Amino acid sequence: MKKNNALVNVERNKNAKINISIGQVDELSCDNIRRNYEDVVMLEEEFSDRLEYSKNVLTKKLLPSPLQSDFEIVPIYDGNKVEYETKAITSDAYEKFPIKINYTMKFKDEAEARKFRENGINELLKKAEELQQPIEIPNIISIKEFIGEFENPVGYANKHGSEGIKLYICPRPLPKAQKYKIEVFNNTSSFCLETSLRLKSRYEDKVVLTNAEAKDEVFDVMISFTEIKLNDENESYRGEFNIKISLKDKYLDDCEYNKEIIKYRFLMRDANNHILINNTEKEINILLDKCGSILYSKKDYKNFNKTINLIEKVIYISKLKKIDINYDWNYFYKNKELINLVYNEILGKKYIIKKKMFFDYPITKDERKENMYKPNESFKVISELGYVTLFGKRLEFSPNKLELNNCSLVDINEDENNYILKVSSSNIIFNPLNKKI
Numbered sequence: 001m002k003k004n005n006a007l008v009n010v011e012r013n014k015n016a017k018i019n020i021s022i023g024q025v026d027e028l029s030c031d032n033i034r035r036n037y038e039d040v041v042m043l044e045e046e047f048s049d050r051l052e053y054s055k056n057v058l059t060k061k062l063l064p065s066p067l068q069s070d071f072e073i074v075p076i077y078d079g080n081k082v083e084y085e086t087k088a089i090t091s092d093a094y095e096k097f098p099i100k101i102n103y104t105m106k107f108k109d110e111a112e113a114r115k116f117r118e119n120g121i122n123e124l125l126k127k128a129e130e131l132q133q134p135i136e137i138p139n140i141i142s143i144k145e146f147i148g149e150f151e152n153p154v155g156y157a158n159k160h161g162s163e164g165i166k167l168y169i170c171p172r173p174l175p176k177a178q179k180y181k182i183e184v185f186n187n188t189s190s191f192c193l194e195t196s197l198r199l200k201s202r203y204e205d206k207v208v209l210t211n212a213e214a215k216d217e218v219f220d221v222m223i224s225f226t227e228i229k230l231n232d233e234n235e236s237y238r239g240e241f242n243i244k245i246s247l248k249d250k251y252l253d254d255c256e257y258n259k260e261i262i263k264y265r266f267l268m269r270d271a272n273n274h275i276l277i278n279n280t281e282k283e284i285n286i287l288l289d290k291c292g293s294i295l296y297s298k299k300d301y302k303n304f305n306k307t308i309n310l311i312e313k314v315i316y317i318s319k320l321k322k323i324d325i326n327y328d329w330n331y332f333y334k335n336k337e338l339i340n341l342v343y344n345e346i347l348g349k350k351y352i353i354k355k356k357m358f359f360d361y362p363i364t365k366d367e368r369k370e371n372m373y374k375p376n377e378s379f380k381v382i383s384e385l386g387y388v389t390l391f392g393k394r395l396e397f398s399p400n401k402l403e404l405n406n407c408s409l410v411d412i413n414e415d416e417n418n419y420i421l422k423v424s425s426s427n428i429i430f431n432p433l434n435k436k437i
Contacts, residue, residue, distance in 0.1 A: 051075045051082070058084060062153040070096060071147065073154055084154045086147060097148030103167060104142040124169045132201050134168035143167065174199045177213055180286070182221070182243070183276040184267045188301065189308075191264040193245070194280065195221050218257050220246050223277070225287075241287060243268070243275070253326040255318070259311045266304050269294045310336055313343045317391075320346050325391050338390050341430060345397050353428040359404065362418035379407050381423065385430065403429040 033043060058073040063086070070093035075082045088094060107113040121137075128135040143162035145155030152158055157165055177198035184191045195217055197209040211221045226240040245264055251257045267273050270292040277287040296304075310332055317339065318325040332339065337355050344351035361381065381404040387396045404425035411422040 054084075058154075064150045067097060067147060067150055086152050086154055097150070099152075100146040100148075101167065102144045102146060103137075103140050103162075105137075105139045106141045107139055121169070128169050128171040130201055132171050132174070134170045137167045137169060140165075140167055174201075177211070178282070179280045180209075181276075181278045181280050182223075182245075183274075184264060185274055185276075186267060186270050186272050189263060189267060189304075191260060191267055193219060193221075193260075195219065197221065197223065218248060218251050218254075219261075220244075220248055241289070241291075243291075255311055255315050255325060255327045258327040258329075259308060259315070262307060262311070268292060271295045310339065313339055317342055317346065321393070321395060323391055323393055335390060338388055342388060342390060342395055344430065345400070345432060348398075348432045348434065350432070351430045353430070354426060356424055356426045357428060358410065358422060358424050361421045361423060362415075363421060364418055365414070377409065379409075380405050381407050381425075399433040401431040401433060403431070405429070 036042065055072060055074050059068060059071075062073060063071060070088060070090045071086050072089055073084050074087045075084055105113075105116070107116065116139075124135045124137060141162070143157040143165055145152045145157055175198070177196040179194060180197045181194045182192070195211045196214045197211050198213055200208040200210045200212070200222070207225045209221075209223045209225075211217060211219075222244045224242045245261070247254075247257055247261055268291065271290075271294055273290055273292040275287060275289050275291060276285075278285050314325055314332055317323070321342075337353050337357065341351055341353065359381075361383070381402075383402050383404070384400055385397050385402045387394050389395070404423065405427040407423045407425045409421060410424050413420040413422070
């Protein structure tokens with residue numbers, strides 16, 4: 001009988017550093033994946049089993065035993081390769097074993113090193129809080145990561161070295177926005193808004209609140225407080241404060257909101273004003289104070305009320321006539337008599353104009369020109385006002401009687417069929433014939 005002699009005697013080489021596989025195939029070898037690419041489920045299960053096994057082995061072998069009840073080493077696949085990291089498995093793991101970073105720094109001389117030791121980290125923390133952004137710790141040459149007192153065996157610096165790694169001091173997270181109510185008022189007028197304010201940044205001597213995150217609100221608001229002290233008498237806070245309120249860009253053409261801003265600015269300058277700021281969520285009074293420096297006269301208050309009243313009439317006309325009117329104070333002021341005229345026409349009320357206005361009247365050419373009114377000659381015209389042009393629109397009027405008293409002839413023009421008389425009057429009476437009110 002012919003005998004086959006094995007090339008390798010297994011029994012005699014038990015202690016040799018030779019790995020021998022007989023009839024076994026690595027399921028995840030590149031060659032085997034190519035041969036079995038259609039059996040995706042098998043490959044997934046094999047891969048998952050190996051990762052689970054590796055997790056168990058690495059946790060037991062690499063993590064110190066005091067950590068193993070609160071942490072485990074797990075594989076993380078980022079789409080390119082598998083890396084291992086230490087992961088907490090209990091809710092209080094990091095309370096029992098806080099993460100620590102030990103790092104070595106290098107300075108150009110002893111004086112620089114001494115200065116940083118004295119207050120360097122505090123200065124970096126202060127800067128991070130003020131800017132609300134991470135600040136790099138400079139001059140680091142080596143880093144080690146610890147979990148409690150134990151070195152993290154799979155920390156990035158521990159695996160790859162500290163070259164190129166940077167450490168940053170991050171600011172503490174700012175509290176969430178809260179609802180506030182801001183009121184500025186005197187004995188006759190008031191401005192009020194509710195907004196969501198959030199701490200913008202932390203300073204040693206100043207608190208700044210802003211509604212910058214409230215993108216859908218009408219107003220931009222920023223409030224800063226310095227030297228804040230609690231007033232025990234009325235349980236409010238006192239100190240230096242500054243308030244800035246302005247319209248967001250997309251509302252600059254809105255008449256209603258511009259009216260409110262005009263009220264706010266007028267009241268903020270008034271020496272007789274009061275400012276009240278409440279945190280409506282916590283029901284806490286933040287501020288009750290006065291800040292205006294101008295002692296307004298009766299004339300100032302009268303002009304302010306006229307301004308507000310004119311804008312309110314524009315808003316009323318825009319609604320009744322269904323016109324989109326962009327805010328333009330110069331235009332409103334220039335055409336205030338026409339605005340008042342249209343406003344009263346809508347209400348069906350008599351209106352008297354004492355400002356000089358000009359009107360064009362056509363007269364047929366059948367009449368002799370020499371019989372017309374002469375320049376500088378005073379006369380009266382009774383007519384009807386059919387329409388006015390205002391806000392770029394032709395606004396038709398209901399039947400009415402228009403009296404132009406003490407008229408003067410300004411000019412005479414003509415077209416094919418008519419003479420066009422341009423007359424002026426400073427005593428105009430508008431009377432609706434179908435009075436509504």
